[in-house]
Amino acid sequence: MKLVQRFFLSVLMLGIFATSYAQETTEIVFHKSHEVKKQKAPFSDVVQAGNLFFLAGQIGMDHSTRTMVEGGIKGETVQVIKNIEAVLAQHDMKLENVVKCTVILSTMDDFGAFNEVYSKFFTKKPARTTFAASGLARNAKIEIEVVAVR
Known part of the structure; x- marks a missing residue:
């Protein structure tokens, strides 16, 4: 085998080993909800994999009253972001x-x-996907899920 081919094969093998090792050693933590009423839900508010945090989708519900906020899309968007912040x-x-x-x-x-509302809060401009779907939970106008890095 030529020297260049051996080099690239070695780099490829190292990459496969490193990826496999990272997957085997990354601890995954299914965090309990900070809200008592949500602790029996069939999902985690946050799942942590290493320094990545995958948050479950949030809707415009005021969790202290367990009711949807008023104010249409703008009011719900503000509440969704408050829920994410919490x-x-x-x-x-x-x-x-x-x-x-x-x-x-x-x-x-x-x-x-x-x-209009979103851009006031997410000033760092994280990557984003936006689409429409009918039938959101609690007849919500919006749901947002995020991935965060610590």
Whole structure:
């Protein structure tokens, strides 16, 4: 085998070993919800894999009253972001730690109004995917899930 081919084969093998090792040694933690009423839910608020934190989607529910907030898409977007901030705070993070957002709107007609609110909070501009889907939980107008890095 030529020297260059051996070199690239060695680099490839090292990459496969490193990836395999990282997957085997990364601890995965399914964190308990900081909200007592959500601790029996069939999902985790946060799953941690190394320094990555995968947050479950949040809707515009005021968790102290367990009711959806008023104010349409803008009011719900503010509440969703407050809910995300509360979950992040439990893990000593802020919105600045967010690297990816997935946004689900009940209708793309709300995109402009949502974006007005969103851009005031997510000033670092994390990567984002936005789409519309009908039938969000609690008849919500918006749901956002995020990935954060600590």
